[in-house]
Amino acid sequence: MKLYLAGPDVFRSDALAWADTARALCAAHGHEALVPLDGDAIDAAGIYAANVAMIRAADVVMANLMSFRGVEPDSGTAFEVGFASALGKPVIGYLPDAAVLRDRVAQGFGPLRQTEDGALDRNGQRVEDFGLPLNLMLAIAARIVVGDLSDALAALTRFVPHD
Known part of the structure; x- marks a missing residue:
């Protein structure tokens, strides 16, 4: 299968080495990695178009949903x-761990204030509390695996049947 590798890994200082390792890992599992670093676009519109085309060409999206520059995944x-x-x-x-969103926010953003209507963050905004590790729009859209890309690849056959 063709796997689009989404995530903030493209911003790593060793992104090219990471991409080579990720491609090899996917190939070892019998899959082709589609990496956002692939292609020759250098402007924002070109990179966007190339990434959207790769997602369209992919059979599955593998998404690194770790916290990035805060307590939420990369936008x-x-x-x-x-x-x-x-x-x-x-x-x-x-994700690297199974902590629920409420705990992630409290750990990374400061103590929560409990009210009758639920928990509020330090800015007075409600913290979603469905017992999920991420905002429901991500946690429901994606099958969540605790671990890294290797663990997600190992779980792939459980979630996506293929020949």
Whole structure:
């Protein structure tokens, strides 16, 4: 299968080495990795178009949904998950731990204040509390795996039947 690798990994200082390792890992499982770093576009519109085309060409989106620059996943990755879901493509998201969103917010954003209507963050905004590890729009759209890309690949056959 063709697997689009969504996530903030493209921003790593060793992104090219990461991409080579990820491609090899996918190939070892019998799959082709489609990496957002692939292609020759250098402007924002070109990169967007190339990534959207790769998602369209993919059979599955594998999304690194780790916290990025805060307590939430990378916004580009969230878009890619939504786009893939709108196309009816399976999405497997992976996280380094199974903490629920409420705990993630409290740990990364400060103590929560409990009210009759639920928990509020330090800015007075409600914190979603469905016992899910992410906002429901991501946690329901993606099959969530605790671990890394290797763990998500191992879980792939459980979630997406293929020949």
